[in-house]
Amino acid sequence: MTSDPQTVFAQAQQDVQALPxxxxxxVMLKLYALYKQGSAGDAGSNRPGGxxxxxxxxxxxxxxxxxxxxxxxxxxxxxxxKSLQAGS
Structure with missing residues (x-):
């Protein structure tokens, strides 16, 4: 297994799709937020409304x-x- 952070991050994105x-x-919101922060940085200023x-x-x-x-x-x-894959 490679230890390149970008490769590990990309693999985790695939792994989450294969969860049983x-x-x-x-947890889905936490995954979303960490993914967005990890791939795009800080959120913009336009919060959805209505x-x-x-x-x-x-x-x-x-x-x-x-x-x-x-x-x-x-x-x-x-x-x-990884913790989701382990069932914790």
């Missing part, structure tokens, strides 16, 4: 990671996926 069961909404409750929840989860380095977010994402 879909994680709960809280009746876009899902979009607003995703934005809020991502925005809560503001200031976390993409590398740290990628590491946390990989660790979370």
């Amino acid at each position: 069961r879909k994680p709960g909404n809280d 009746f876009d409750f899902v979009g607003a929840a995703k934005y809020d989860a991502w925005n809560a990671l503001r200031g976390k380095s993409p590398e740290e977010a990628q590491r946390e994402y990989v660790e979370l996926v």
Whole structure:
């Protein structure tokens, strides 16, 4: 297994799609936020409004990671996926 962080992050993105069961909404939001922070950096300033409750929840989860380095977010994402694979 390679230890290149980008390769490990990309593999974790594939692994999460192959989980035997879909994680709960809280975990899915955390995965989304860590993925976005790890791939795009801090959230923009345009929070979805109106009746876009899902979009607003995703934005809020991502925005809560503001200031976390993409590398740290990628590491946390990989660790979370590994814990889901282990069933914890």
